[in-house]
Amino acid sequence: MPKISxxxxxxxVLNLFTTDVPENQDKLVQEMRKIVDAATYEGWMSSTVHAGVDSPGTANFIQWRSGEDLEERYKGDEFNHRTLPVFGEITTSIKLLQNEVAFTQEHPSLGGSIEIGPHRDDYTAIAVFPVLKENQEELIDALGPGQGFFLETPGFRSHVVLRGLRARGLEGSFVVSYSQWESKEAYDAYKAVPQDQKPASRVAAEGRCRAVVAGIPDINTYRVVHTRSAGE
Structure with a gap:
């Protein structure tokens, strides 16, 4: 199974697709599974397909050997004349985000390793934060080391911060937060904590984030429905 480190x-690469109805989400998942199961691209390492929970859509968490390998994929006829047109018909937005892993933290019960796959049954939250380039490192620090309180949060499993490098379908710099929870109830309870009951470290981290975020974060929750790695 893919691991994050x-x-x-x-x-x-995090490819985010939104759509307007659950039926189109099912079509998106089907099309993404076809691509993942047939993948033999040079430099491709793994793909993990997520189905939206709070809002219809999908996320594909993809690991590539290098940006050069990905660009070869983007230049191909299949990507430009089949993949993009098919997704364009059933989506309301497409964001293709290239990143590097900037920070990880996991609950001690995970044994120091973060895995992604349907075998884990994680409830996953993905948030994309717009930020000015000069504030990107501050946001990464606030979202990463500044969130040590997660380890004391019931239901928390892991948290990954991705440094945005470049993107299609999204202007400007960005940072991505990818977190795993044991259930929807645990995640919703974390989100619902009243301001006056939050630990001081959480209040401080959220204040740092608000000070540099350059717009409304794009947030959705997901369940992993399929994964495959090269060689499988």
Whole structure:
């Protein structure tokens, strides 16, 4: 199963698709599974397909050996004349985000390793934060090391911060937060904590984030429905 680590220096691509109805989400998942199961691209390492929960849509968490390998994929006839047109018909937005893993933290019960796949049954939250380039590192620090309180939060499993490098379908710099929870109830309870009951470290981290975020974060929750790695 794919693992997420700051020690791996490969490219992490997060493809986010939104749609307007659950039926189109099902079509998106079907099309993404076809692509993942047939993938033999040079430099492709793994793909993990997520189905939207709070809002219809999908996320594909993809690991590539390098940006050069990904660009070869983007230049191909299949991508430009089949993949993009098919997704264009059933989506309301497409964001293709290239990133590197900047920070990870996991609950001690995970044994120091973050895995992604349907075998784990994680409830996953993905948030994309717009930020000015000069404030990107501050936001990464606030979202990463500044969120140590997660380890004391019931239901928390892991948290990954991705440094945005470049994107299609999204202007400007960005940072991505990818977190795993044991259930929707645990995540919703974390989000619903009243301001006066939050630990001081959480209040401080959220204040740092608000000070540099340059727009409304794009947030959705997901369940992993399919994964495959090269060689499988």
């Amino acid at each position: 700051t020690e791996d220096k490969h490219l992490t």
